Amino acid sequence: MPARTLIDRRDEFQRALAAWYRQHARRLPWREAPSLYKTVVSEFMLQQTQVRTVLPYFARWLDALPDFSALAAAPEARVLKLWEGLGYYSRARNLHRLARAVVALPAPPRTPEAWRELPGIGPYTAAAITSISFGAPAACVDGNVVRILARLTADSTGFRDSASASKAFAALAAALLPPKNPGDHNQAMMELGATVCFRQNPACTVCPVLDFCAARLTGAPEDFPKLAPKKIEQRAVTRVWCEHGGRLLLHRAASHARRLADLHELPEPAALGLEADALAADGSTLLATGKRGITRYQITEKIHAARLTPALQRRIAAEPDSLRWIPLDQLDTVTLSGPHRRWVTEILAKRKKTEPSAASRGSAP
DNA sequence: AAGTCGGGGAG
DNA sequence: CTCCCAGACTT
CATH class of the missing domain: 1.10.340.30 (Hypothetical protein; domain 2)
Known part of the structure; x- marks a missing residue:
């Protein structure tokens, strides 16, 4: 004993x-x-x-x-x-x-x-x-x-x-x-x-x-x-990188949302009235692929660039609480999920390195 | 009792 | 890559 x-x-x-x-x-x-x-x-x-x-x-x-x-x-x-x-x-x-x-x-x-x-x-x-x-x-x-x-x-x-x-x-x-x-x-x-x-x-x-x-x-x-070991489930998610006039489109989860309440992330196609398949088929640039894990989920997220179409513009105007344009130089003022903070930072840093002029466009003297 | 929380770090 | 971690809440 x-x-x-x-x-x-x-x-x-x-x-x-x-x-x-x-x-x-x-x-x-x-x-x-x-x-x-x-x-x-x-x-x-x-x-x-x-x-x-x-x-x-x-x-x-x-x-x-x-x-x-x-x-x-x-x-x-x-x-x-x-x-x-x-x-x-x-x-x-x-x-x-x-x-x-x-x-x-x-x-x-x-x-x-x-x-x-x-x-x-x-x-x-x-x-x-x-x-x-x-x-x-x-x-x-x-x-x-x-x-x-x-x-x-x-x-x-x-x-x-x-x-x-x-x-x-x-x-x-x-x-x-x-x-x-x-x-x-x-x-x-x-x-x-x-x-x-x-x-x-x-x-x-x-x-x-x-x-x-x-x-x-x-x-x-x-x-x-x-x-008992827990079994991991794989999931795949598409995210949209939509940028216009020096601002980035982010999705903010509702205050009563079950996950990430009040936090920002890059929007999923569905939140924009887009089809994930159509986005990929459209030949849009794959900017980055990220992985995140939470409890039993291993999630792969592919971030695609999307152009701002009139239809998308209307959708954004109709959802001002959840779809928000954030100026690139003010991204620090909003709260992102950890992975999305990292990926957004990486994408911007990579672009700044390859196209220094693009990053300073609009803010140059 | 089981599923969910949408994490992060070290080995 | 994998595994673990000063748990709590919802259904």
């Missing part, structure tokens, strides 16, 4: 982990002069996103919106712009709504249950925020913790997804949580997962809790946890 052994040696395990964490904790910006606001912002950004990716966004965000009041008072366009490229944009919208809810309260909630009522707060984030900021006895169960607990106990259960795995390890995580400094314990567990107990090639030789690990005895710690 590895699980029983681990719980029996709980105090010893906690001490070994805590001693390691004191010595090896990374210096991260949300750990310097920690505050509730920094903790909340970092936890939102870190949902499904690695520390390395978050770092520049976090710095920029704190600089622009230093506290709940500033965030609550900010227009949503500014919030989205600061989130541009980080992905999963509902996180930004939820964080914004959360800030407005928090400043409307006499004081921020202090329990996981109360935080769960706020937008964007699930079991993990509620436990992280309240244990770190208020010392609440709530155990975090994220991907790191699942991996560590599955290995400590050599649990060979086949989980269909990460949600069910988290649920399965919630009780053990709670049993291992010390009453003192639960926030540090939670962070130590995740730190161990991120810097030692890697998904592949775990650094067992430097693990502070190797002595408690049942998977080590099996000789194949990377076999745990057993998670």
Whole structure:
């Protein structure tokens, strides 16, 4: 019974982990002069996103919106712009709504249950925020913790997804949580997962809790946890590059759209009343091919140039909210999805290199 | 319970 | 290329 052994040696395990964490904790910006606001912002950004990716966004965000009041008072366009490229944009919208809810309260909630009522707060984030900021006895169960607990106990259960795995390890995580400094314990567990107990090639030789690990005895710690692989689906999308008078045509998703609400992307043919096939058959120039991935989709996007016809012009005039002409020198003022920001930048840079005169047309003295 | 969010980075 | 990641929300 590895699980029983681990719980029996709980105090010893906690001490070994805590001693390691004191010595090896990374210096991260949300750990310097920690505050509730920094903790909340970092936890939102870190949902499904690695520390390395978050770092520049976090710095920029704190600089622009230093506290709940500033965030609550900010227009949503500014919030989205600061989130541009980080992905999963509902996180930004939820964080914004959360800030407005928090400043409307006499004081921020202090329990996981109360935080769960706020937008964007699930079991993990509620436990992280309240244990770190208020010392609440709530155990975090994220991907790191699942991996560590599955290995400590050599649990060979086949989980269909990460949600069910988290649920399965919630009780053990709670049993291992010390009453003192639960926030540090939670962070130590995740730190161990991120810097030692890697998904592949775990650094067992430097693990502070190797002595408690049942998977080590099996000789194949990377076999745990057993998670069902997800199958990838390929998709193909055509995009339209329509430029006229130094302006680029972009499509803005509606505020209530399920995806990319209020964000801009290069329009799909359908949004312009065009047929994708006709566009390609028309012999229009293929400007670029890009790939993007999201969850189980691998999407290939072909960006075709299209001329501004009278019919297209009418269509654009009829949809002023979603089809917008953005001057090329003002593209920075709108928020694009990460991939489209990249591709638009690349296309413009390439053209500027091959035809320097075209890029400066109209703005030359 | 399953599907979706239209991501990004490192190996 | 592939795989993983400090999850939450909707249906």
